[in-house]
Amino acid sequence: xxxxxxxxxxxAWAGVALSPALAAVLxxxxxVVVALNAQLLRRVRLDPEPD
Numbered sequence: 001x002x003x004x005x006x007x008x009x010x011x012a013w014a015g016v017a018l019s020p021a022l023a024a025v026l027x028x029x030x031x032v033v034v035a036l037n038a039q040l041l042r043r044v045r046l047d048p049e050p051d
Contacts, residue, residue, distance in 0.1 A: 009017070018026070 009023075
């Protein structure tokens with residue numbers, strides 16, 4: 001949850017700047033997390049239970 005904003009430079013105003021290589025790693029990690037969440041959601045049943 002924190003990797004993407006850090007990679008985008010959200011804290012640059014406070015003097016926290018990442019190297020481009022580290023930012024690329026964080027963006028890649030974010031992509032992996034999104035892909036894993038998509039796979040998990042495919043396995044979840046979202047149908048409401050009948051009353």
